[in-house]
Amino acid sequence: MKKEQFEVAGMGCMNCSKTIQNTLSNLDGVSDATVDFANKTADVTYDDTVVSKVDMLTAVSDAGYQLL
C-alpha cells in the first residue's frame, strides 16, 4: 500500500470534494480516499500494483476536476 497526497483543482463546494472522494474510492486498488475541500487536498491510500497514478488522474479528470 502506498499513501500519497495530491493537490486538487476545480472544486467549488463540499459536494465537489465528495464527488472526487467517491470517484477515487470506486477505483479498484484504492483502499482509502479523503478529500479536504478547505485544504484542496486528496489523501489516497492505494495498491500501486493494481491502480496507477495515471488511472487516478484520469478518473478525476473525467469527473471534471484535476489532481495535481
Ligand SMILES: [Cu+2]
Ligand atoms: Cu461543488
